[in-house]
Amino acid sequence: MIIYILCFILFLVGLYGVVSKRNLIKIIIGIAIMEYSINLFLIMIGYIEGGTAPIITKGFEHAKFVDPLPQAMILTSIVIGLATTALLLAVAIRLYQKYGTFDINKIKDLKG
Amino acid sequence: MNSLIPLFVIIPLGCAFIMAMLGRFIKNINKFITPIFMLSLVYLTFHFMLNSEGTLIYKVGGFEPVNGIPIAIYMVMDGLTKLILLVISLVGFLAIFYSLSYTKQYTSERKFYVLFSLMIAGMNGIVISGDIFNIFVFLEIAALSSYALVAFGVEKHQLEASFKYQVLGGIASLIILLTIALIYWNTGTLNIADISRQLTVNCSSQAGTNVFLKFISVLLIAGFGLKAAIFPFHSWLPDAHSSAPSPISAMLSGVLIKAIGVYVIIRLFFNMFPLSYELSMTITVLGTISMIIGGLLAIGQWDIKRMLAYSSISQIGYIILGLGIGMLVLATGGNKAVAALSITGGLFHLLNHSIFKGLLFLSAGAVEYRTGTRDMRKMGGLSEVLPITSRTSLIGSLAISGIPPFNGFFSKLIIIIAAIQAQYYVLAFLAVLVSVITIAYFMKLQKYTFYNNDGSKWKKKKIKEVPFSMAFSMIIMALLCILLSLLVIPDVREIFLKPAVDVLINAADYSTNILGI
Numbered sequence: 001m002i003i004y005i006l007c008f009i010l011f012l013v014g015l016y017g018v019v020s021k022r023n024l025i026k027i028i029i030g031i032a033i034m035e036y037s038i039n040l041f042l043i044m045i046g047y048i049e050g051g052t053a054p055i056i057t058k059g060f061e062h063a064k065f066v067d068p069l070p071q072a073m074i075l076t077s078i079v080i081g082l083a084t085t086a087l088l089l090a091v092a093i094r095l096y097q098k099y100g101t102f103d104i105n106k107i108k109d110l111k112g
Numbered sequence: 113m114n115s116l117i118p119l120f121v122i123i124p125l126g127c128a129f130i131m132a133m134l135g136r137f138i139k140n141i142n143k144f145i146t147p148i149f150m151l152s153l154v155y156l157t158f159h160f161m162l163n164s165e166g167t168l169i170y171k172v173g174g175f176e177p178v179n180g181i182p183i184a185i186y187m188v189m190d191g192l193t194k195l196i197l198l199v200i201s202l203v204g205f206l207a208i209f210y211s212l213s214y215t216k217q218y219t220s221e222r223k224f225y226v227l228f229s230l231m232i233a234g235m236n237g238i239v240i241s242g243d244i245f246n247i248f249v250f251l252e253i254a255a256l257s258s259y260a261l262v263a264f265g266v267e268k269h270q271l272e273a274s275f276k277y278q279v280l281g282g283i284a285s286l287i288i289l290l291t292i293a294l295i296y297w298n299t300g301t302l303n304i305a306d307i308s309r310q311l312t313v314n315c316s317s318q319a320g321t322n323v324f325l326k327f328i329s330v331l332l333i334a335g336f337g338l339k340a341a342i343f344p345f346h347s348w349l350p351d352a353h354s355s356a357p358s359p360i361s362a363m364l365s366g367v368l369i370k371a372i373g374v375y376v377i378i379r380l381f382f383n384m385f386p387l388s389y390e391l392s393m394t395i396t397v398l399g400t401i402s403m404i405i406g407g408l409l410a411i412g413q414w415d416i417k418r419m420l421a422y423s424s425i426s427q428i429g430y431i432i433l434g435l436g437i438g439m440l441v442l443a444t445g446g447n448k449a450v451a452a453l454s455i456t457g458g459l460f461h462l463l464n465h466s467i468f469k470g471l472l473f474l475s476a477g478a479v480e481y482r483t484g485t486r487d488m489r490k491m492g493g494l495s496e497v498l499p500i501t502s503r504t505s506l507i508g509s510l511a512i513s514g515i516p517p518f519n520g521f522f523s524k525l526i527i528i529i530a531a532i533q534a535q536y537y538v539l540a541f542l543a544v545l546v547s548v549i550t551i552a553y554f555m556k557l558q559k560y561t562f563y564n565n566d567g568s569k570w571k572k573k574k575i576k577e578v579p580f581s582m583a584f585s586m587i588i589m590a591l592l593c594i595l596l597s598l599l600v601i602p603d604v605r606e607i608f609l610k611p612a613v614d615v616l617i618n619a620a621d622y623s624t625n626i627l628g629i
Contacts, residue, residue: 080252110351
């Protein structure tokens with residue numbers, strides 16, 4: 001159980017970074033941490049104590065296998081996370097070119 | 113017919129790929145391909161709407177269920193799906209036709225069409241998939257391309273709005289992924305129909321699952337509520353929707369927040385979870401609050417697109433209110449006819465809102481295209497120089513404020529009647545009140561933008577009416593605003609709205625239809 005709680009704390013660390021940091025890059029790192037914590041959570045769901053890789057070979061037809069579906073899901077979610085992070089960083093770089101700063105307190109033209 | 117279902121994803125995804133490859137070598141190929149494939153999607157949707165009945169299923173890879181447990185990824189086509197697909201393809205076609213002239217101001221036009229096609233692919237994918245993880249994947253495709261499209265002009269404000277949208281949208285996506293992980297942990301399946309069956313079985317046998325159910329429901333409301341911009345999660349919407357290029361604003365406000373927000377909320381809460389009073393109440397209250405807050409905030413705006421964006425929050429509130437009352441009536445075991453009426457109102461308003469909000473954003477874009485400003489205080493008298501834009505915008509404003517011959521009147525009327533019949537008098541009163549507020553801010557918009565002075569300032573600058581493709585889209589949408597009011601006639605409603613309402617009313621049938629048990 002403790003491992004799930006640690007995983008949830010990792011999620012909260014990421015959320016804290018997003019909410020409280022003022023630097024655009026630190027916000028992006030916060031989002032990345034949240035994402036990894038969820039990937040970790042997914043992989044733990046599929047894990048079985050003492051399980052092996054789910055490949056059926058001769059002599060191992062009835063071995064204890066870990067659940068392969070969450071692993072497939074994580075592969076997808078890592079790829080999606082790559083795209084999200086890349087786009088966030090691209091926008092952050094363009095913002096730096098326009099405003100000359102990464103501080104979100106100075107980037108607030110939109111209000112109301 | 114079943115094998116045609118994946119085409120809704122394959123066509124836009126394939127076209128996006130082809131355009132990204134060939135657009136570099138053949139000039140203007142994107143401008144030909146995109147409207148043609150959107151038109152083919154409109155045709156496909158009508159084909160499904162008129163020729164098929166009940167629930168159609170396509171199993172990706174052709175894997176048949178083992179011991180009654182579905183193992184393939186399911187694509188499901190039922191009444192609700194068809195309605196949302198109709199909204200996506202219709203507004204999408206008109207918006208892309210409008211963009212043909214509008215995008216001339218950008219330097220890399222062809223990328224606009226590629227991203228637009230990807231967004232369509234994502235939204236179609238969400239709507240037809242019957243698998244909760246697949247919904248997440250397509251949701252990310254639609255959301256990522258919409259982030260990029262919001263920042264498409266690469267001006268200061270667009271980048272800032274896009275960053276805000278990405279951070280909040282990213283958190284929403286992660287919350288949704290967490291929920292999917294929790295659901296998989298508890299039920300061991302990702303298929304919506306199968307999850308629904310497992311939850312019903314578990315609910316009656318274990319006491320602990322109820323807490324679990326509430327937890328994941330709240331997480332789901334937070335995740336998809338952020339995507340749909342309902343009340344406490346609405347702060348990104350006015351920035352993102354007002355900064356985006358106008359055809360994209362029309363798509364985001366008209367279609368995207370419905371396809372990836374409202375549609376998923378109603379699909380999951382009607383068809384996947386067992387209906388419960390507390391959750392229905394939460395959704396209804398959130399809808400009501402966002403209806404009021406959006407309306408009140410819209411009055412004070414001077415930026416024309418920002419006002420329309422706040423108005424979107426308010427109108428999404430109406431849709432959620434209509435559907436929420438239906439949920440409440442069903443959850444408390446009330447009269448099914450009242451629930452059906454209320455849900456009809458909600459879905460009818462969803463259809464109407466996509467048309468008239470699309471029209472209003474396109475008109476606002478036309479004004480911005482010709483005058484170069486979005487500030488209403490610098491406008492005035494534009495009806496003299498932009499007659500077509502002025503008329504279509506007037507029709508859109510009348511429709512959204514609920515003036516009788518137009519479609520908005522009927523959908524709001526149905527929601528209010530349903531609220532009274534369900535004995536939620538306060539909600540009915542608030543719906544009427546917000547309708548009055550809506551009239552107030554649209555009168556402000558019309559007066560300051562199109563009337564108020566004689567327009568000699570604009571005549572001196574030699575401002576002309578917008579190009580053909582922009583005017584065409586706006587005129588078609590204005591005509592649709594009048595035509596859609598025909599949906600109150602029962603015979604017409606039976607074709608377009610009733611199948612969708614039936615899916616939600618007989619919520620438990622969804623899983624039995626798909627699993628075939």
